[in-house]
Every structure is written in C-alpha cells, then in structure tokens.
Amino acid sequence: KNQVEQSPQSLIILEGKNCTLQCNYTVSPFSNLRWYKQDTGRGPVSLTIMTFSENTKSNGRYTATLDADTKQSSLHITASQLSDSASYICVAWGNFGNEKLTFGTGTRLTIIP
Amino acid sequence: DTEVTQTPKHLVMGMTNKKSLKCEQHMGHRAMYWYKQKAKKPPELMFVYSYEKLSINESVPSRFSPECPNSSLLNLHLHALQPEDSALYLCASSQNRGTEAFFGQGTRLTVV
Numbered sequence: 001k002n003q004v005e006q007s008p009q010s011l012i013i014l015e016g017k018n019c020t021l022q023c024n025y026t027v028s029p030f031s032n033l034r035w036y037k038q039d040t041g042r043g044p045v046s047l048t049i050m051t052f053s054e055n056t057k058s059n060g061r062y063t064a065t066l067d068a069d070t071k072q073s074s075l076h077i078t079a080s081q082l083s084d085s086a087s088y089i090c091v092a093w094g095n096f097g098n099e100k101l102t103f104g105t106g107t108r109l110t111i112i113p
Numbered sequence: 114d115t116e117v118t119q120t121p122k123h124l125v126m127g128m129t130n131k132k133s134l135k136c137e138q139h140m141g142h143r144a145m146y147w148y149k150q151k152a153k154k155p156p157e158l159m160f161v162y163s164y165e166k167l168s169i170n171e172s173v174p175s176r177f178s179p180e181c182p183n184s185s186l187l188n189l190h191l192h193a194l195q196p197e198d199s200a201l202y203l204c205a206s207s208q209n210r211g212t213e214a215f216f217g218q219g220t221r222l223t224v225v
Contacts, residue, residue, distance in 0.1 A: 031211055043117075043203050043216035045154070089155060099210055100169075103155035 002027045004092050004104035012110045017080055021107045022091030023073040031095035035075045038087045038106070047075070047088075052086050077109075085111045119204050121216035127225055128194060132221045136187040136204030144210045145187040146181060148203040150219070156203055162187060162209055194224045 004025045013019050025033065031052045035043075036044035042097055047056045048064040050073075054064045063076045090104040117138045125130050136145065144163050148156035161169035161178045167179065175200075178190040187204055201221055207214040 034213070036216075041201065041219070041221060042216045043119075043205075046213055046215065057119045093211055095211070101214070102160065105155055 002092070002094060002100070002102040004090055004102050006088075006090050006104040006107050008107060009105070010108040012112060013067070013080055015080060015082055015113050016109050018076065018078050019080060019109065021075045021077075021088050021090075023075070023104055025071050025073070025090070025092040025102070025104075026073070027071075027092040027094050027102050029095040030068065030071075031093045031099075033064075033066055033073050034091040035062070035073075036089045036091060039091055040087075044089055068086070080111045082111050082113060085109060117204055117206055117215050117217035119202075119220050121220060122218065123221045123223075125223045125225060126191065126194065128196070130194075131190070131192045133191065134189040134202055134204075134222075135206045136189075136206075136217055137185055137206075138206040138215070139185055140206065140215070141184075142208050142215075143184065143204035144197075144207045144212075145181065146205040146207075146214065147187070147189050148205065150203055151156075160189075161210065166170075168210075191222075196224050197222045 007022045034049045035047040038044040050066045052068040061078045066073045087106040089106045118134045150156040162181045165181045180188040189220045197208040201219045203219045204217040205214045
C-alpha cells in the first residue's frame with residue numbers, strides 16, 4: 001500500500017531560524033517525489049520535484065534531499081520568514097502501473113517574530 | 114503562463130441546487146485532475162483526465178460529474194450534494210501524468 005508519512009505534524013520556530021521537515025514514503029515502483037507549500041484555504045504550490053536519481057535540489061531558501069535507498073526525503077528551510085508559515089506537503093508519484101500521487105498529511109509550520 | 118485558474122473562488126449551494134466548478138489552464142498540459150480537500154487533510158484524488166478522456170474515477174458518487182470540453186478546460190458539475198461534501202475543491206494539471214502538477218487556488222464549497 002502506498003504511504004507517505006511526514007514529521008513533525010507541526011512546528012513553531014522563530015523568524016530567521018532554519019528548520020528541516022522529514023518525509024518517509026513507501027511507494028513502489030517509485031518515480032519522483034515532490035514538496036508543496038500550501039497556505040490555508042489555497043491550492044498547493046510546487047517547491048521541488050526530484051526523480052529517484054536526484055539527491056538534492058534547491059529552490060531559493062528551500063533545499064530538498066532524497067535518499068531513494070532509505071525512501072526518505074527532507075525539506076530544509078533556511079533563514080525562515082513570516083511568509084513561510086504554511087503547510088508543507090510531501091507527495092510521491094509511482095510508476096509502472098502505480099501511477100498516482102500519494103500525499104503526506106503535511107507539516108504545519110508557523111514562523112513567529 | 115503557469116497558472117491554473119479556478120472559478121468561482123467560493124460557492125454556497127443548497128442540497129437541491131445544480132452548480133458547476135470550472136478550471137482552465139493554457140500551459141498545453143494534457144492531464145487534468147480534480148481533488149477534494151477537507152480541513153487539515155491532504156487532497157484526495159477524485160478524477161483524472163488524460164488527453165481529454167476520463168482515465169481515473171476514484172469511486173466518486175454520481176452527484177459529482179466531471180466534463181472535459183477541450184484540452185484547456187475541466188468542469189465539475191454538482192447536483193444534489195450533501196453537507197459533508199463541503200470542502201476545498203482543487204483542480205490541477207500536468208504535462209503528462211507523472212510530471213510536475215500545478216494546482217489552482219481552489220473553490221471553497223459550502224453545502225447548506
């Protein structure tokens with residue numbers, strides 16, 4: 001059964017600090033992994049997409065890593081800003097008959113001044 | 114243009130009403146999706162269209178009826194909904210199934 005688990009469920013950090021969000025997935029066959037940012041009541045916005053052969057990808061202050069052997073991914077946010085407050089969702093895409101998006105339940109990040 | 118546009122942004126409807134949600138993209142994407150999202154939950158897939166043909170229906174009740182008039186448009190027709198159908202309805206598109214998906218801002222639906 002396809003599953004994506006994220007931790008922590010919620011996180012509160014001070015503005016300017018760094019943080020790392022974790023994602024474990026059991027999606028097989030696996031094709032790619034995505035991180036989305038979702039503000040409350042809005043649609044998700046793509047941050048990164050990585051195939052199984054990629055280890056790291058950056059998008060501004062966001063850096064995602066992927067270890068396809070351990071089926072783990074992380075999203076590191078550097079120098080957090082108040083506008084980073086949102087839910088961050090890890091999503092895995094399968095392959096070869098398993099072509100569907102499996103969503104994690106997200107990490108709710110709150111940045112406080 | 115990397116936008117997926119959904120209208121309306123908010124919709125309140127009675128259980129006997131008929132309404133439609135609309136989704137539009139001009140990125141030349143050939144896969145389009147409808148998702149339903151309840152508060153504090155991840156999006157749940159409802160339908161997938163690939164090359165304007167329905168390829169996945171995740172056992173969605175018939176009171177939800179999708180339609181893909183052309184490669185840029187995706188509609189979701191609503192009829193005889195229940196209060197528990199109240200949710201954020203998200204449309205997404207991707208070049209093909211498996212490539213990066215772009216989401217619209219959603220329609221907040223309230224059934225009274």
